[in-house]
Amino acid sequence: MAEELIQQLKENEKGYIDDIYKNHSHQQIENTTLQQLKGFLADKSDELKQAVYDNYQEFLAITRRLEEIEQDFMTIHTQFNAIGTELDELNQHYATEMREQQSKLDKLITERSSFLNISNSLNSENNDMTSKIPQLRNDIKYILDAPSLLQVYLSQWNFDECIKIHDNVRNLLNKNNDLKNVLKGHVALDQFEEMIDHIVDKLKKRLFDLSLSSRQTVVIINHLKKVTNEEKAMLIFLDARTKTAKERIERELHSENLSLVTQNVCSFAFPLIKSTHSVFITSFPVAPTSCFASWNISxxxxxxxSLEKKIANKEVKQNSIKVDCVDKIITLYDIVPQELSLVFIVRKYLSNIVRSLSKSKDEIDPKMIQKLTSHGFGFPF
Incomplete structure (x- = not known):
């Protein structure tokens, strides 16, 4: 009702007043209409106050946010200034270091000049020291930087770059006697050799990873051949294969399930012989065949x-289990190519297992007895 009255006042204030006094008594206007208007106005006043308060709070929040943004901007500005200052200091520092390094190189060359195969006559056509020094300086700087570069690339397992640096340094030293004489006894050469030792150690560790493909393994071996020599790389490779194989087999032997032990050991070891031979002949094509043969026999x-001790153990009473293990070994060894086969060694150990059988054949499958007999094994019953 009050809202309708307000609307009428907005539209026709004079007409409304004339109408209300014409149709209502003064008492009615005082008691009803005015009270409604007062209540409405009071409500609107409260709403207005709340709206003003809300707007003010929002204004304060915006103001605070603007202050925070301004503070953040000032912080960023300060940090940028600090970074700029640090960069200037770093530039000055490295510029100074570069000058000092340059000075040291020049001094080193001058101090070692007596060792150089260069005539004292700077005008000599064949022995012009002035023309040799710039390149000599660059080569020396490269060698002095080599240890730190190797450290960076080695931390990234980037063997390709390590080998490049190794080859470059070796070539520089081998081809330039002047350079070798200038750097004779310098600590950088010792640091370089130490880093090469670290490279060899990391390459060794990679060879213990049997999840690598044959191609990846060959790449690692080729790296080893460059930083050591062919014979040493071959010994490192075969030694890594031996240690890895023994560790894996010894873990498998902890199981009490003889059939599972036999299956797992043979499924791992016999294919390893084949893959190792493939890598060996690719990486060491001129190596004597006796090198791999010795590893294979070992x-x-x-x-x-290991299998004989596990299977022929006196505590194992079941003939059927022992015979099953013998059959697994015979079957799985067929994966080894004929030219790598050492079946005479395998048969020697299998014969010992067969001899450990008890004198009862009741629990053994007759077909299994017939199969092993056809392979030349004699039974104690």
Missing amino acids: LINFVMN
Whole structure:
């Protein structure tokens, strides 16, 4: 009702007043209409106050946010200024260091000049020291920087770059006697050799990873050949394969399930012989075949000796389990190519296992007895 009255006042104030006094008594206007208007105005006044308060709070929030933004901007500005100052200081520092390094190189060359194969006559056509020094300085700087560069690339496992630096330094030293004489006894050469030792150690560790493909393994071996020599790289490779194989086999032997042990050991060791031979002939094409043959004999003796001790153990009473293990070994060894086969060694250990059988054949499958007999094994019953 009050809102309708307000609307009428807005539209026709005079007409409304005339109408209300014409149709209502003074008492009615006083008691009803005015009270409604007062209540309405009071409500609107409260709403207005709340709106003003809300707007003021929002204004304060915006003001605070603007202050924060301004503060953030000032902080960023301060930080940028600090960074700019630090960069200026770094530039000055490295410029100073570069000048000092340049001075040291020049001094080093001057001090070692007596060792150089250069005539004292700077005008000599064949021995012009002035023309040699700039390149000599660049080569020396490269060699002095080599240890730190190797450290960076080695931390990234970037062997390709490490080998490049190694080859470059070796070539510089081998081809330039002047350079070798200038750097003779310098600590940078010792640091370089130390980093090469670290590279060799990391390459060794990579060879213990049997998840690498044959191609990846060959790449690692080629790196090793460059930083050591072919013979040493070959010994490192075969030694890594031996240690990895023994560790894996010894873990498998902890299981009490003989059939599972036999399956796992043979499924790992026999294919390893084949893959190792493939990598060997690719990486060391001129190496004597006796090198791989010795490794092969050593590994197969370790594998079969470990299995014999596990299977022929007196505590194992079940003939059927032992015979099953023998059959698995015969079957799985077929994966080894004929030219790598050491079946005579395998048969020696298998014969020992067969001899450990009890004198009862009741629990053994007759077909299995027939199969092993056809392979030349004699049974104690």
